[in-house]
Amino acid sequence: MRSKKMVYWAFLIPAVVIILIIIIVKLDTADNYISRAMASKAMALALTDKDGCLSSQKENGSHLSARMQEDWSAKYIDYLLEQGLLEEGTVTEDDYASSALTYGEAAFAAEQVSKGLSQALGVSRKKYNKPMPKEAWWLFYPSFLKAADKEQEVKEVDLLLYGTPDNVKEAAPWTAYTSEGIMGFEGLSMDSHIDREIRVLARNGEMIHLTEEVSEDVVYRNVWLAAGERDKMNLYIGTIIREFPLAKEVEEQESGVLADISLSRGKIKKLSLKTDTIEGKVLAVRDDSIEIEGYGEVRLDKDFKVYKTYGVVKEQKKKDILVGYNLEKFVVADKKICAALLVKSFSAKNIRVLIMDKGFSSIFHDQVILKADTPLTVEYGDSAERIEAGSELVIKKDDERLSKGRITVEPEDRQKGIKVLSVSRQQGTPEYFGCFEISRESKGLLLLNEVDVEDYLTRVVPSEMPSSYEVEALKAQAVCARTYAYRQIQANAYSQYGAHVDDSTNYQVYNNIESNERTDLAVKETDGEMVFYGDTPAETYYFSTSCGYSTDGTIWGADIKDVPYLKGISLTEGGGTDDLTTNEAFVPFIQGQGTKNYDSGYSMYRWSTTVTNKKLAEKIDGIGTIQALFVTERGTGGIAKTVKVVGSDGEKVLKGQTQIRNTLGAPELVYKKNDGSTMTDWSSLPSAFIAVDETARDEEKGTRTFTIWGGGYGHGVGMSQNGAQQMAKEGKTYKDILSFFYSGIEVRELTE
Incomplete structure (x- = not known):
């Protein structure tokens, strides 16, 4: 019996093997x-x-x-x-x-x-x-x-693959998390290559083909590790969290640690912890270095990372490192910064402002001259000197003190300001609270004023709104300006120079006009208050005067769902909207006076001017003799979004209010205002709420004259300052005003 079984298995096993070989060959061939x-x-x-x-x-x-x-x-x-x-x-x-x-x-x-x-x-x-x-x-x-001539579009890329829907629950289908960012991989099988270095063909973030697996050994550098649940540790990499068995050295760290983690075939092979840190106020964030008070300029590791380590831990961007603040600890190794750890929440207490030159034409200066009624302390490198009250401090581009880095200038009496004699403003020689920093760049000197936000606002509000306006209007302006400043500090646009904003109309006009008791009161009585939409400070745009309607936030390309509070409204009691997006509706409105509204009593409510095709040809070329202008698309409130310029040899389309206003405007144009007075020497049109028509023609000279009927002054988004003034005159409070212009908002202080 036993021999029969052996014979049975002797025949069966080869048969099964042959069948399996046939199946494998067939499957392999099909695949x-x-x-x-x-x-x-x-x-x-x-x-x-x-x-x-x-x-x-x-x-x-x-x-x-x-x-x-x-x-x-x-x-x-x-x-x-x-x-x-x-x-x-x-x-x-x-x-x-x-x-x-x-x-x-x-x-x-x-x-x-x-x-x-x-x-x-x-x-x-x-x-x-x-x-x-x-x-x-x-x-x-x-x-x-x-x-197909697309060799430069489809590129071969080496990357580390650390996540797919297989190990990231929240991942969308066909989504790969890689060292090159989030990528798609439709149709490819990637799960078996997690924690491997791979080479792929890709175009614009979509993988086309897996060329090869380069290595099954990978090193994730400068990642954040923290103890998790059930003997696990969390590895924060990119936008995802990976779980690994808890290492003892990580368990010993109270809140987490930076490390290089080496893996082989997805298993941890080695952990190299990085625990040395430095901290101090960030003075500048550049492409390859960060300048930190007390340490100077420290270079960045090639795999430099930024992590928010309080609250919900997550990886951030370098732009989230705010200059002028001490919110981070910097992990260092081999004399380089490996990571910035954001350890504190941001509260806008101070702002750093680049002071522009005399004509607001440049942030760079040939020389800086400072003077104060109190002694000044001047520090550079490890040196310091004292400038007596009333004496001038002169810094030129070749000043030897600048070779030691930035120069800081602080008044002995912080209640007194520092005059900048080398610039002039509408008020004359401006005086600034806070301290100054002077640094040297290839194009000249930078003059930076670091000042308390509330002091900054006392110099912004009178520069942006007449101090003679109603206090409730000034308070609305103060809250708008504070909210705008908060967002600009977070935007960190001048971080490479160590600043948040400049003092021109690029941001908010600062210290062009002296402060006074009324504007100081408006700032003081709204101390800390901002405009919030939900939990987020709003985009509190404002402008001088409306045409009777404002427009919405889409004029700069924003999606209305991202700025739902910036709605175009009628500046009448209760707001509301009317459809002025057609020429048939808007032209008679702008050529007349419309319904009485909050702005209709101001001179810039309506204006008109004329321009010839010869003058337009100075800015519009390549289409021959200009023969016609048409507004071809309007946005909310009737604002012109596109204007077609027709010439004898072609056409051009002007898109967006900036291009329309700059192209159709010129300093030589004379504007007749609503009160009958005139003005000139404006380089652009006052607004893009316009209608255009040909009103004269000289065939012999080949000249055509176009009349532009317009209304309002400014971009037309958010709060009309003159509208706010009229509302205040009629008894509205600053919160009433802000709630009217910004839909669905709340005015309150920031809660951390």
């Missing part, structure tokens, strides 16, 4: 061919990017069956059909995408891209209907790219 889905994606992304395929499908509709449209490859196949790279009528079966691409189909597509390209495939009649192996396809693909 060896490039699918139409993957080939379509590769061809489509050789010609355009993923967004281009989606846009084409949206514009032209789909050619595929309902079931096929559900497949990830549908947009690529549809794009190729639109471009004629797939033969009409060939995409009929629901399993088309998953089936193998034939040599003939590849040859047809190749010929559409470039005549004769199919010869690179060497397709014989016998092979024409044969499936094309993956290897053959990817050997041919570089030739396809070259013929």
Whole structure:
């Protein structure tokens, strides 16, 4: 009996092995061919990017069956059909995408891209209907790219793959988290390559082909590790959190630690903790270094990271390191900063302002001259000197003291200001509270005033709104200015120079006009208050005068859902909106007076001017003699969004209020205001709430004169300052005013 069993197994085992070999060979053979889905994606992304395929499908509709449209490859196949790279009528079966691409189909597509390209495939009649192996396809693909002239668009990229939907629960389908950022990988199998270094072909963040796995050993440098739950530790990398078995050295760290973590085949091989830190006020954030008070300029590690380590831990950006504040600890190793750890929440207490030169034309100065009625302490490097009260401190570009870095200047009596004799403003010689920093750049000297935000506002409010205005209007202005300043500090636009803003109309005009008791009172009585939409400080744009309507936040390209509080409204009791987006509705409105509203009593409520085609030709060339102007698109409130300029040899379209105002305006134009007075010497139109018509013509001289009817002064978004003044005159409070101009907001102090 036993011998019979042995004979049975002796025959059975070889038979099973043979069957398995046959199955494996068949599966391997089937898997060896490039699918139409993957080939379509590769061809489509050789010609355009993923967004281009989606846009084409949206514009032209789909050619595929309902079931096929559900497949990830549908947009690529549809794009190729639109471009004629797939033969009409060939995409009929629901399993088309998953089936193998034939040599003939590849040859047809190749010929559409470039005549004769199919010869690179060497397709014989016998092979024409044969499936094309993956290897053959990817050997041919570089030739396809070259013929499509897209070799620079599709790039080979080496990266570390650390997340897919397989190990990141919140990940969207086909989303890969990599050292090169978040990427797509539709159609590819990537899960087995997590924690590997791989090489891929990609275009605009979408992987096309996995060329090879470069290494199964990876090092994640400068990552944040912290103890998690159930003997696990969290690794914060990019925008995701990975879990690994808790290491003892990490468990010993109270709140977390920076480390280099080495992995082999996804398992931790080595942990190198980095625990040395420095801290101090950040003076400047540059491309490859950070200047820190007490340490000078410290270079950044090539894998420099920023982590928010309080509250919800997450990786941040370098732009989130605020100059002028001490909110971080900096982890250092080998004399370089490996990471900035944000350890405190931000509360806008001080602001750093670049003081521009005499004519607000540049942030750079040839020399700086300071003077005060109190002694000044001047520090540079390890040295310090005292400038007596009433004496001048003169700093020129070649000043030896600047060789030791930035010079700081502080008044002995902080209640007294420092005069800047080397610049002039509308008030004359300006005086500033706080301290100054002077640094040298290749283009000249930078003069930076660091000042308490509330002191800053006492110099902003009178420079932005007449101090004679009603106190409630001034208070509304103060709250707007404070909110705007808060957002600008966070925006950190001048971080490479160590500043947040400058003192010109690029941000808020600062210290152009002296402060006084009324504006100081407005700032004091609203101390700390800002405009919030939900928990976020709002974009509190403001402007001088409306035409009776404001416009919404989309004029600068914003999505209205991102700034829902910036709605275009009628400046009448209760607000409301009317449709003025057509010429038929807006032209009679702007040429007349409209309904009485909060701005209708001000001189800039209506204005008009004339301009000739000769004058316009100084800024608009290449279209011959200018013959006509048309407003072709209007936004909320009737603001002009596009203006067509028609010439004898062509046309040009002016887009956006900035281009429209700058192109149609000129200093020579004379404007007649609503009160009958005139003004001139304005380089741009007062606003883009305009209507245009030809009102005179001289055929002999070839001159055409266009009349521009306009209303308001400024961009028209947010709060009208004159509208706020009128509302205050009628008994409205500053909170009433702000709630009128910014929909759905709350006025309150910042809560940490």
